[in-house]
Amino acid sequence: MSELVDRADELLKAVAASADAIGNRPLTLHWPTIGSAFDRGVLVVGQAVFGWMGNWSAQEARDSAIRGQIIADAQNPFPDLTDPMAWIDGHRVRTSPFWSVARQVTDAVTPGEAPWFSRVAWANLYPVAPNDVKANPAGALLQVQTDPAAQFLSTLIADIEPRFVLVVGGPYVWPFVELLRLETLEHASPPLYRVSRHGGSRWIIGMHPGGASRRGWGPTKYSELLISAARTLDEAPSE
DSSP, rough: OOHHHHHHHHHHHHHTHHHHHHHHHHHHEEEEEEEETTTTTTTEEOOOOOOOOBBTTOOOOOOOHHHHHHHHHHHHSTTTTTGGGGTTTTOOGGGGGHHHHHHHHHHHHSSOOOGGGGEEEEEEEEEEEEEEOOOOOOOHHHHHHHHHHHHHHHHHHHHOOOEEEEEEGGGGGHHHHHHOTTSSEOOTTTTEEEEEEEEEEEEEOOHHHHHHHHHTTHHHHHHHHHHHHHHHHHHSOOO
């Protein structure tokens, strides 16, 4: 994934270039986490991490050596785990709406003997997030990374070739629709936004599971809609 490392460096450079606006707050970089049994199945894409490994500042990212270390650390946040996604097993967030939906969709559309978390890949629309509070990127931190974050996600998808790209990032996805040239994806009814095949993958874009739950689509109900959409795409004739 050498190209993905290059895209990550570009992302950090963009953040560093706006260090004065972003300030000296602690930041974190989330590297795409791929289960050990992932076999071109489901890539689930959220908004951003709410607390993660490492602390660094935008000012520090001005230094190329420090950027290299940030990326290296992000690539291996759990060196003691044989499965990078095993961190979720037993973690308190495993029952959150986001991870409940990820589990139910993965089990339904890519069943297998390995644990569900070993069969899924996880990424975020915005890889760089604040690490001093549990919040999504906002202001300068959001604006400066949108373009390079889209390139980062595009490179990841080209690398791992998922059969399903499940983007449940809510309204944070809208800038990415144009940047990733997803305008041709068919519109869907809420809580889904867009559902279609694109570039060899089946794309399903919808509300964040937390937001969907607050609007009456709990994790199970929302998962049923996502699973139905995935199966419909799987059954449709190839373009």
